[in-house]
Amino acid sequence: MWNYAYQVPEKRKVRYIIHSDCKNEADDQYTVVHALMMDRFDVRGIIAGHFDGGGGERFPGHRTADASKEEIERLLALLGLTGKYLVLLGASQALADERTPIVSAGAQFIIEEAMRDDPRPLFIGMQGAITDLACAILLRPEICSRMTCIWIGGGDYPQGGPEFNLSQDIHAANIVFRSAMPLWQVPRGTYKQFAVSLAELQLKVRPCGEIGRYLFEQLEQFNREVPGSDAWPQGESWTLGDEGCICALLEEIQRTAGYRLLPAPRVDRKTMAYLPAQEEGIRPIRVYQQMDVRLDLEDLFAKLRLNFPARQPG
DSSP, X not given: OOOOSOOOOGGGOEEEEEEEOTTSSSSHHHHHHHHHHOTTEEEEEEEEOOOGGGOOSSSTTTXXXXXXXXXXXXXXXXXXXXXXXXXXXXXXSOOSSSSOOOOOHHHHHHHHHHXXXXXXXXXXXXXXXXXXXXXXXXXXXGGGGXXXXXXXXOOOTTTBOOOHHHHTOHHHHHHHHHSSSOEEEEOHHHHTTOEEEXXXXXXXXXXXXXXXXXXXXXXXXXXXXXXXXXXXXXXXXXXXXXXXXXXXXXXXXXXXTTEEXXXXXXXXXXXXXXXXXXXXXXXXXEEESOOOHHHHHHHHHHHHHHHSOBOOOO
C-alpha cells in the first residue's frame, strides 16, 4: 500500500487498534495518519472517543465521539482509504462509577479483537480518554492477558495532578490502573517533548498532498480560532503529544532507559493526584520519562513525503 523500499519482517508485525478523540484539538490527526502508514502495524480498527466530558460548547449534546468519528472518516477519505478500516463509535461520555460499563461498539470491538485467535501481539494506542478500554475490561476481564495498552495521559510522577486526558474519565483510569492489563503510560511531561513549530509543519507536512495540506491547515486554523487558556495555544508551536503511542513501538525494544516500572497508582478524583494503591501485590506499569522524539517525528515526516506527492512550500 505504501511507497517503501523495505519490508518489515512478519515476525515483527503487531496488531494495533487506534483510539482517538480526533476532533478534540489538532494533533490526534497526525498520529492517526502516522499509525496507518506504519508498515509494522496491522491496524485492526479505529475507535472514536469522547472529550470535553462528552459535552462541551463546540459539540453539545454528548456528540464529541460522533465528531471524532466524522474526523477519522475525513482523514481516511483524504488518504484514499475510505471503507478500508472499521471505524467504531466509543462511549459518548465518562463512566458514572468504577463498576458500571458503557456498552459501545468500540468497547465490544476491543473485546472481539483481544479474544481473537491470533498469535501476533495486540496493542491499543489510547490518545485520549481511556473510557472504552475500561468498559471492555469490566465486560471481559480476561482480555487483560491478551493485549497491551499505550496511554497518553496522566500527570507527572510522583505527584500527578491535573491533565486533560485523565480528567475526561478518572473512574476509567482507576479501572485500568487496578486491572491486570499491561500498561505503558506516557504522562504529560513526556508527551510534551513532542514539540514542533508551525513553520516546521508548513515546511515538512503541508506540501505532502491533500492529506498534508489538511493536517497543517486544520492545526493552523485551530491555533488561530479556537479559544484556549492564557498559556495555550502558544502561537507558533504545538505538541504532537499523541505520537508517544507510535514512538513506544518504534523505539528499539532494548532501549529501557526511557521508562521506569512503577506501582500502579490510584487517582484522586478531586485533585488528580496519584495515591498509593491500597491492595497487596499491586502490579507494576511502564511509565515513560524520555522518548526518542527525533526518531518518531522524522519518521512521520519521511513517511508523509514518501507516500504523497510534494508541492513546493508557499
